[in-house]
Amino acid sequence: MTEKNRKKITENRKILMCGNEAVGEAAIVAGCKFYAGYPITPQNELTAYMSRRMPEEGRTFIQSESELAAINMVFGASAAGARAMTSSSSPGISLKQEGISYMAGAELPGVIINMMRAGPGLGNITPAQGDYFQATKGGGHGDYHIIVLAPASVQELFNLGIKAFDLADKYRTPVMVMGDGMLGQMMEPIEFQKTENRRQKTENKKNLSSDFYHQTFDKPWALTGCKGRKANVVKSLYLKEGALEDLNNRLQEKYKKISEEEVLFEEYNTEEADMVLVSYGTVSRICKSAAKKLISEEFKVGFLRPITLWPFPYKKINQLAKAGKKFFVVEMSSGQMLEDVILAVNGKSKVNFYGRMGGGIPEESVVFAKVKELLNAKNL
Numbered sequence: 001m002t003e004k005n006r007k008k009i010t011e012n013r014k015i016l017m018c019g020n021e022a023v024g025e026a027a028i029v030a031g032c033k034f035y036a037g038y039p040i041t042p043q044n045e046l047t048a049y050m051s052r053r054m055p056e057e058g059r060t061f062i063q064s065e066s067e068l069a070a071i072n073m074v075f076g077a078s079a080a081g082a083r084a085m086t087s088s089s090s091p092g093i094s095l096k097q098e099g100i101s102y103m104a105g106a107e108l109p110g111v112i113i114n115m116m117r118a119g120p121g122l123g124n125i126t127p128a129q130g131d132y133f134q135a136t137k138g139g140g141h142g143d144y145h146i147i148v149l150a151p152a153s154v155q156e157l158f159n160l161g162i163k164a165f166d167l168a169d170k171y172r173t174p175v176m177v178m179g180d181g182m183l184g185q186m187m188e189p190i191e192f193q194k195t196e197n198r199r200q201k202t203e204n205k206k207n208l209s210s211d212f213y214h215q216t217f218d219k220p221w222a223l224t225g226c227k228g229r230k231a232n233v234v235k236s237l238y239l240k241e242g243a244l245e246d247l248n249n250r251l252q253e254k255y256k257k258i259s260e261e262e263v264l265f266e267e268y269n270t271e272e273a274d275m276v277l278v279s280y281g282t283v284s285r286i287c288k289s290a291a292k293k294l295i296s297e298e299f300k301v302g303f304l305r306p307i308t309l310w311p312f313p314y315k316k317i318n319q320l321a322k323a324g325k326k327f328f329v330v331e332m333s334s335g336q337m338l339e340d341v342i343l344a345v346n347g348k349s350k351v352n353f354y355g356r357m358g359g360g361i362p363e364e365s366v367v368f369a370k371v372k373e374l375l376n377a378k379n380l
Contacts, residue, residue, distance in 0.1 A: 013191075013192075014189040014190060014191050015189065015190060015192070016187055016188070016189050017154060017187060017188070017189075017190055018045055018154070018184065018185055018186065018187045019115075019154045019157045019179060019183045019184040019185065019186055019188075020042075020043055020044075020045035020046035020049065020115065020184040020185070021045055021046070021049045022154045022155075022157045022158040022161070022190055023046060023087075023113055023157040023158065023161040023177060023179070023184075024046050024049035024050050024053060025049070025053070025158065025192075026157065026158045026159070026160075026161025026162045026164075027050070027085050027111070027161060027165070028053050028054075028057060029162055029192070030083065030161065030162045030164075030165035030166070031083050031165065032054075032059065032083045032084065032085050032111070032165065033059050033060065033077070033082040033083050033084065034059065034060045034062075034073070034074070034077035034082045034083070034084040034085070035050045035054055035059075035060070035061050035062070035084070035085050035086070035087075036061075036062040036063075036064045036069070036070040036071075036073040036074055036077075036084075036086050037050065037062075037063065037064065037070050037086050037087050037088065038063065038064050038065070038066055038067050038069075038070050038088065038092060039063070040067075040088055040089045040091065040092045041089065041117070041125045041181075042089060042115055042117055042125050042127075042181035042184050042185055043087055043088060043089050043113065043115035043184055045184065045185075046087050046113060046115070046184070047063065047087065050087075051063065060077075066095070067088055067092040067093075067095035067096050068095055068096070068098070068099065070086045070088070070096070071086055071095075071096040071098075071099030071100060071103075071112075072099050072102075073086075074086045074099070074103075074110045075099055075102060075103055075106070075108060075110070078103065078108040078109055078110045079106070079108060079222065079223050079234045080222060080223050080224065081219045081222030081223070081224055083109075083111075083165050083168075083169070084109075084110050084111070085110065085111040085112070085113065085165075086110070086111075086112055086113070087112070087113035087114070087115070088112075088113070088114065088115075089114065089115050089116065089117045089181070090114065090116050090117045090118075090119050090123070090128070090130070090131050091117075091119070091121070091122060091123075093112070093114045093131060093134065093139070094134070094139070096112065097134070097139040097140040098140055098141075099140075100112065100139065100140050100146065100174050101138075101139075101140025101141050101142055101144060101236075102140075102236050103173075103174045104140075104142070104144035104145075104146060104173060104174055104236075104251070105142060105144065105236030105247070106234050106235055106236040107172040107173065107221075107251075108172065108173075108174070108234065109165075109168035109169045109171075109172050109173060109174070109175075110168055110174045110175070111161075111164045111165055111168055111174075111175050111176075111177065112146075112174060112175070112176045112177070113161075113176075113177050113179070114131060114135065114176055114177070114178045114179070115179045115180060115181055115183070115184035116128050116129060116130065116131045116178065116179065116180040116181065117180075117181050117359075118130065118357070118358050118359035119131075123358070123359075124358070124359055125181060126181060126358075126359025127180035127181035127182035127183070127282060127332060127359065127361065128180060128181075128332045128333065128357070128358070128359055129180060129280075129281060129283065129331050129332040129333045129336070129337075130332070130333045130334075130336070130357065131178065132309065132331075132333060132336035132337050133336050135148045135176050135178055135309060135310070136148055136309050136310040136312070136340070142248075143248055143251070143252070144251060145173075145255050145258075145310055146173060146174040146175060146176055146310065147164075147167050147168075147171070147173060147174075147175040147176070147258060147262065147308065147310060147311075148175075148176045148178055148308065148309040148310045149163065149164055149167075149175065149176070149177050149178065149264075149307065149308060149309075150178050150179075150280045150281045150306065150307055150308070150309050151177065151179055151183065151281070151307075152183075152280070152281055152282065152284045152285055152305065152307075153183075153188060153285070154183070154186065154187070154188035154190050155188065155190045155191065156307075157177070157179060157183065158190050158192070160177055160307075161177055164176075164177050166217075167262065169217040169219070170217060171254060171257075171258055172221075172254075173254070173258075178281070178309065179281065179282075180281055180282050180332070182282050182361070183281065183282050220232075221234070222234075258311055259311040262308060262311060263308055263311050263312070263313050263315070263316075264306075264307035264308045264313075265304060265305060265306050265307055265308070265313040265316060266284075266303075266304070266305040266307060267302065267303065267304050267305075267316070268288065268291065268302060268303040268304075269291070269295060269301065269302040269303065270302035270303070270304060270320055270325070271302070272300055272302065273300050273301050273302030273325055274299075274300040274301070274324075274325065274326060274375065275300070275301055275302070275325065275326045275327065275328055275371060275374065275375060276301075276302040276303065276304050276320055276325050276326070276327050276328070277290065277291050277301065277302070277303045277304070277327075277328050277329075277330065277367070277371065278304045278305075278306070278317070278327055278328070278329045278330070278337075278341055279305060279329065279330040279331065280305055280306050280307075280309060280331075280337060282332070282361075283330050283331060283332055283361075283362055284303075284305040286330070286361075286362055286363070286364050286367060287303060287305075287330050287362075287367055288303050288305070289364050290364045290367040290368045290371065291303040293364075293368055294368060294371060294372065294375075297372075299371075299372065299375050300375075301371065301375070302325070304316070304317065304320070306337070309337070312340045312344070313344070314340070314343065314344040315344075317341060317344035317345060318344050318345065318346060318348070320349075321344070321345040321346070321348040321349040322348055324349065325349060326349055326350050326351075326352070326374075327341055327345065327349065327350070327351045327352065328351075328352045328353070328354070328367075328370070328371055328374065329341050329351060329352070329353045329354075329355075330353075330354050330355065330362050330367055331353075331355045332355065332356055332357070332359075332360070332361065332362065333355055333357060334355055334357055335353050335355050338351070338353050338355075352370075352374060354366070354367065354370055
């Protein structure tokens with residue numbers, strides 16, 4: 001980072017950054033001590049950014065030999081108590097799934113950035129949202145969840161990038177920040193609120209509390225050397241009869257608490273709406289714009305954006321369904337989040353869908369026309 005940009009951050013001024021760089025700076029501010037990654041488009045700017053910024057801050061950057069190596073390096077760094085992160089895009093995230101499951105089983109915090117690209121297979125480098133099932137339904141083996149955050153702007157990539165580290169430490173769990181190729185590549189002005197103060201306090205290992213940032217957390221379970229204390233053990237292998245079931249029961253209790261306390265969403269005009277548009281990430285910007293245009297033409301339309309994809313805002317959507325709202329889900333996929341919306345509605349209302357795959361991006365004019373057609377029809 002240039003001295004000019006560092007001064008802007010200190011003065012809380014806005015800086016023009018691409019999404020990949022913004023989430024990298026979020027990791028720096030959050031106190032990330034270890035980054036391991038492997039190049040893949042469209043998130044290479046993040047790896048390149050970390051290769052510069054981590055040494056500048058006296059921290060560890062490793063370009064690993066593979067995605068598998070990267071996630072297992074993060075496992076080791078986290079086990080030693082460091083805030084650790086890796087990043088990739090869809091095929092690379094697939095390769096990390098075993099390690100993510102291991103981290104969930106060992107109750108290790110860590111942050112994974114996924115800038116989604118189109119698939120299946122190698123697909124292409126255009127933006128997509130086809131990794132929703134993988135992220136929210138457990139891409140690896142076993143009964144586990146990870147927290148999944150879905151930013152919709154470069155500013156949110158920064159904000160939620162910081163929050164991801166705090167949530168990971170708070171619950172001792174992997175957290176994924178899930179963007180897409182468009183969000184990672186686009187440039188927007190972002191504001192670095194109170195970050196210089198945050199950085200200093202994080203590195204001094206002091207607890208923080210403010211309206212914007214959460215806390216850093218002590219890690220008495222970490223493998224830091226056991227002279228003078230009982231040895232810690234970090235593992236996901238449990239061979240004694242009943243031990244693994246006990247772990248799983250404890251994990252489920254933790255996931256229940258997360259589901260009760262950490263659900264995030266944005267809503268707009270939902271109480272006045274006959275139909276609510278539901279979308280996340282980049283697509284939500286398109287849908288929100290279409291909703292505002294429909295409202296300007298006196299259609300009763302609202303907008304709901306899940307920010308946590310897991311835990312999902314089932315309760316809020318169910319409440320809207322009970323109130324008679326209809327739904328229109330838009331995704332850059334075949335309808336993966338659609339299934340969670342249908343589960344949330346639970347038969348109480350109708351759910352419509354429009355999606356594009358393979359790198360196709362829904363257009364505002366098409367969303368506008370489809371919703372308008374439904375609203376003008378007798379049967380929504």
